[in-house]
Amino acid sequence: MELFSYMENYDYEQVVVCQDKLSGLKAIIAIHDTTLGPALGGTRMWMYETEADAFEDALRLAKGMTYKNAAAGLNLGGGKTVIIGDPRKDKNEEMFRAFGRYIQGLNGRYITAEDVGTTVQDMDTIYEETDYVTGISPAFGSSGNPSPVTAYGVYVGMKAAAKEAFGTDDLAGKTIAVQGVGNVAYNLCKHLHEEGASLIVTDINKESVQRAVADFNAKAVDVNEIYSVDCDIFAPCALGAIINDQTIPQLKAKVIAGAANNQLKEERHGSLIHEMGIVYAPDYVINAGGVINVADELNGYNSERALKKVEGIYQNIEKVFDISKRDQIPTFKAADRMAEERIERMRRSRRQFLQNGQHILSRR
Numbered sequence: 001m002e003l004f005s006y007m008e009n010y011d012y013e014q015v016v017v018c019q020d021k022l023s024g025l026k027a028i029i030a031i032h033d034t035t036l037g038p039a040l041g042g043t044r045m046w047m048y049e050t051e052a053d054a055f056e057d058a059l060r061l062a063k064g065m066t067y068k069n070a071a072a073g074l075n076l077g078g079g080k081t082v083i084i085g086d087p088r089k090d091k092n093e094e095m096f097r098a099f100g101r102y103i104q105g106l107n108g109r110y111i112t113a114e115d116v117g118t119t120v121q122d123m124d125t126i127y128e129e130t131d132y133v134t135g136i137s138p139a140f141g142s143s144g145n146p147s148p149v150t151a152y153g154v155y156v157g158m159k160a161a162a163k164e165a166f167g168t169d170d171l172a173g174k175t176i177a178v179q180g181v182g183n184v185a186y187n188l189c190k191h192l193h194e195e196g197a198s199l200i201v202t203d204i205n206k207e208s209v210q211r212a213v214a215d216f217n218a219k220a221v222d223v224n225e226i227y228s229v230d231c232d233i234f235a236p237c238a239l240g241a242i243i244n245d246q247t248i249p250q251l252k253a254k255v256i257a258g259a260a261n262n263q264l265k266e267e268r269h270g271s272l273i274h275e276m277g278i279v280y281a282p283d284y285v286i287n288a289g290g291v292i293n294v295a296d297e298l299n300g301y302n303s304e305r306a307l308k309k310v311e312g313i314y315q316n317i318e319k320v321f322d323i324s325k326r327d328q329i330p331t332f333k334a335a336d337r338m339a340e341e342r343i344e345r346m347r348r349s350r351r352q353f354l355q356n357g358q359h360i361l362s363r364r
């Protein structure tokens with residue numbers, strides 16, 4: 001990857017490369033856009049095959065957070081970190097403290113939280129060195145693990161998508177196929193079961209499947225079967241890129257609404273499902289509950305206030321459907337338009353303020 005031309009083409013503000021020989025820290029902080037406010041986005045720890053893969057992931061995920069935060073109505077920009085390493089073997093206290101000092105050095109331009117491979121405990125260690133970290137333990141008066149709140153947001157967003165497809169947001173009696181029953185999806189299944197939906201689940205982890213079968217009377221299927229089961233709603237909650245040329249022809253669902261990031265393999269797959277009449281709730285709009293929850297820590301965490309904001313995901317999904325109909329575009333494009341329009345409005349309003357300020361200065 002030609003880093004500078006990539007950053008220039010996609011309007012990235014800053015990339016920070018962090019290393020600490022003692023702890024083995026190798027991290028990349030990517031800050032995409034801070035028009036709306038400081039960049040907030042989680043820290044992913046993953047065994048990247050090459051350094052180029054790590055850079056690419058950090059950049060892609062940071063841009064995703066710009067859109068997620070803007071669409072969620074947060075006054076926050078987009079950023080993300082990747083740490084290169086195996087989260088099961090390579091973590092140590094010094095690593096997260098060294099990383100915390102790098103974040104502190106950015107003086108608030110970037111705020112971190114959990115992502116794949118990092119935990120509340122890791123955030124607590126980072127907190128030893130910087131205030132610019134969220135998702136820390138409730139013991140500190142903070143919000144803790146974001147997954148249950150992400151699940152709640154997916155649940156309310158799924159109801160908005162059901163309303164669009166079926167004319168009612170009541171999920172009782174609906175059959176919902178859930179791919180991956182990890183941290184987010186287990187909590188999602190709980191809400192769906194309580195409302196009276198029938199669940200079909202799959203996971204590569206047999207224990208997770210058994211737990212969902214036992215707790216929610218779910219039907220278990222093989223990992224490759226989940227796309228083709230008879231269901232009303234498909235909820236991808238494991239991997240990205242699962243809406244693709246192989247899976248689309250198998251789908252029987254009328255709605256796709258789930259927690260996974262980057263569900264569309266390519267943009268054309270979003271257009272394809274739109275043409276097929278499938279109601280797609282764009283991933284970064286429906287899965288924003290976690291970031292909305294951790295962002296509330298910046299105001300002194302209040303769970304009631306955070307959940308109220310998460311419930312706004314219902315209206316955000318409705319707005320996306322309205323733009324999609326108004327502009328005759330697929331919903332994934334409508335979500336991008338909603339986010340870009342908000343950022344552009346703020347950029348213009350700030351420019352106006354700056355121009356006035358410069359005018360005053362130039363008269364002195």
Ligand SMILES: NC(=O)c1ccc[n+]([C@@H]2O[C@H](COP(=O)([O-])OP(=O)(O)OC[C@H]3O[C@@H](n4cnc5c(N)ncnc54)[C@H](O)[C@@H]3O)[C@@H](O)[C@H]2O)c1
Pocket residue numbers: 116146147148150179180181182183184185202203204205208223237238239240259260261287288290291
């Ligand atoms: N945790 C959050 O707050 C949050 C917020 C926004 C988005 N997301 C996204 O939601 C998704 C789930 O997050 P999570 O925190 O629940 O992760 P998790 O690791 O707890 O759960 C993912 C589950 O998917 C299973 N899985 C992996 N590959 C699979 C496959 N091929 N088929 C079936 N199952 C498979 C795993 O075994 C695991 O149980 C991820 O894509 C994540 O990026 C999570």
Ligand SMILES: CC(C)C[C@H](N)C(=O)O
Pocket residue numbers: 040041042068112113114115116135146261287288290291294
């Ligand atoms: C800030 C975090 C809670 C972000 C979360 N990992 C996401 O992808 O939305």
